[in-house]
Amino acid sequence: MADNVKVWQDRRKIAQMITTVENALPGHEEILQDIYKKTGQAYIIGITGPPGAGKSSLTDALSRVYIDMGKRVGVIAIDPTSPFSGGSILGDRIRMNELSTHPQMFIRSMGTRGQLGGLSAATHSAVMVLDACGADILFIETVGVGQSEVEIVKLADTVLMVMVPGLGDDIQTMKAGIMEIGDVFAINKSDLPGADRTKIELEAMLSFLPPKEWRPPVRMVSATEKEGLKELVEAIDEHRTFQEKNKRLEERRKRNVQEALLAILRDKMVARVTSDDRYKRLLEEMVKKEIDPYEAARQLMQK
Amino acid sequence: MERPIRVLVAKPGLDGHDRGAKVIARALRDAGMEVIYTGLRQTPEQIVAAAVQEDVEVVAVSILSGAHATLLPRIKSLLKEEGADDMLFVAGGVIPDEDIVFLKENGVAAVFTPGTPTTEAVSFIKENVKK
Numbered sequence: 252m253a254d255n256v257k258v259w260q261d262r263r264k265i266a267q268m269i270t271t272v273e274n275a276l277p278g279h280e281e282i283l284q285d286i287y288k289k290t291g292q293a294y295i296i297g298i299t300g301p302p303g304a305g306k307s308s309l310t311d312a313l314s315r316v317y318i319d320m321g322k323r324v325g326v327i328a329i330d331p332t333s334p335f336s337g338g339s340i341l342g343d344r345i346r347m348n349e350l351s352t353h354p355q356m357f358i359r360s361m362g363t364r365g366q367l368g369g370l371s372a373a374t375h376s377a378v379m380v381l382d383a384c385g386a387d388i389l390f391i392e393t394v395g396v397g398q399s400e401v402e403i404v405k406l407a408d409t410v411l412m413v414m415v416p417g418l419g420d421d422i423q424t425m426k427a428g429i430m431e432i433g434d435v436f437a438i439n440k441s442d443l444p445g446a447d448r449t450k451i452e453l454e455a456m457l458s459f460l461p462p463k464e465w466r467p468p469v470r471m472v473s474a475t476e477k478e479g480l481k482e483l484v485e486a487i488d489e490h491r492t493f494q495e496k497n498k499r500l501e502e503r504r505k506r507n508v509q510e511a512l513l514a515i516l517r518d519k520m521v522a523r524v525t526s527d528d529r530y531k532r533l534l535e536e537m538v539k540k541e542i543d544p545y546e547a548a549r550q551l552m553q554k
Numbered sequence: 555m556e557r558p559i560r561v562l563v564a565k566p567g568l569d570g571h572d573r574g575a576k577v578i579a580r581a582l583r584d585a586g587m588e589v590i591y592t593g594l595r596q597t598p599e600q601i602v603a604a605a606v607q608e609d610v611e612v613v614a615v616s617i618l619s620g621a622h623a624t625l626l627p628r629i630k631s632l633l634k635e636e637g638a639d640d641m642l643f644v645a646g647g648v649i650p651d652e653d654i655v656f657l658k659e660n661g662v663a664a665v666f667t668p669g670t671p672t673t674e675a676v677s678f679i680k681e682n683v684k685k
């Protein structure tokens with residue numbers, strides 16, 4: 252434990268480890284091998300929802316609640332990378348500046364960088380570093396707009412879906428797959444008019460989802476007015492307790508571990524196969540229709 | 555894919571707008587960099603804590619308040635304390651010529667005054683960043 256505190260305080264070392272694993276730089280496998288056994292301590296909360304819903308503000312506000320409970324809190328905030336320049340402006344920290352210097356807090360921003368599938372691997376690696384270095388609670392913030400975000404929030408133990416008043420029709424048209432991943436719903440900006448109605452609409456919509464043992468609760472909050480936060484944390488805790496009691500958490504984590512292993516396998520097999528001399532030749536043959544892709548794959552899989 | 559240069563863009567001091575910081579943030583993004591934008595009214599401690607946690611290669615601050623003579627050396631010395639003074643430290647803003655000399659002696663690698671094209675800052679960073 253004392254050891255853990257020391258590790259957690261070494262900001263620079265943690266940050267550099269994240270850089271190494273995020274970018275798969277030389278040494279990343281050793282780091283992940285080294286820390287793997289120490290992971291699994293942190294409780295991971297995915298925060299997602301439409302752009303501007305107040306995800307970062309809410310992450311900041313919830314972090315303060317956990318910090319007051321004596322917890323160490325890690326945040327990984329993900330923003331999209333521009334497909335044109337490959338650059339990005341990661342702006343989630345703007346809402347968390349005050350906590351930047353707090354000894355119980357560690358915040359890291361990540362760009363999506365358009366790595367196909369690679370993002371969830373990179374995020375997972377960063378999560379493992381913060382987990383092994385002593386975080387009790389870990390937030391992953393992503394904009395909930397597409398499939399890749401859905402993949403990332405699957406890393407979470409609890410997915411918190413952030414809505415805002417006046418989404419109305421948007422709620423109904425939101426991609427079904429995205430609504431279904433929410434374990435707890437927050438209607439943020441409840442200080443603004445229309446929150447009650449949104450709550451009713453949202454609850455109606457949720458009642459149409461296939462029935463599950465866990466009924467996602469809907470809580471009204473205001474990140475900026477600091478209202479409803481304790482109730483929201485309680486709802487998250489209830490979901491945690493529910494999952495711990497009936498082994499759901501174990502199953503969920505098993506699924507995540509499996510995803511992680513499959514991602515590594517995919518990477519390694521693709522790397523091995525594409526560096527094989529036969530790869531280019533088989534591609535040529537495929538272009539000339541001398542061979543079909545299944546046969547080419549079969550040959551490449553042979554040692 | 556090559557890893558993008560990571561830059562922290564911050565605006566220390568108490569004055570109220572961050573137009574300059576946003577302009578430089580966009581220029582760096584358009585040049586393919588990953589910009590961590592922290593917004594207005596940052597203390598030197600917050601800037602350095604963010605730079606360390608984000609493990610950036612460059613710290614770029616925009617400053618208008620006239621407090622540059624104290625704030626910038628303070629940021630530099632905090633970076634040193636954190637063992638992070640290998641980060642390239644640059645500043646932009648309305649800074650009189652005579653102060654630029656002083657700032658450069660105190661660890662600021664480059665100072666970009668208003669009117670300097672953003673492309674100049676971009677190429678300075680690309681040439682001087684330690685990777």
Ligand SMILES: Nc1nc2c(ncn2[C@@H]2O[C@H](COP(=O)(O)OP(=O)(O)OP(=O)(O)O)[C@@H](O)[C@H]2O)c(=O)[nH]1
Nearest residue numbers: 302303304305306307308346394439440473474475
């Ligand atoms: N009135 C009100 N405004 C809020 C509340 N929470 C956040 N905001 C404002 O909403 C805007 C967006 O907040 P963010 O926290 O950046 O939202 P976000 O969902 O993280 O945004 P992206 O990461 O860009 O998708 C800011 O101007 C916040 O001040 C709230 O509870 N009430």
Ligand SMILES: [Mg+2]
Nearest residue numbers: 306307342343
């Ligand atoms: Mg955000």
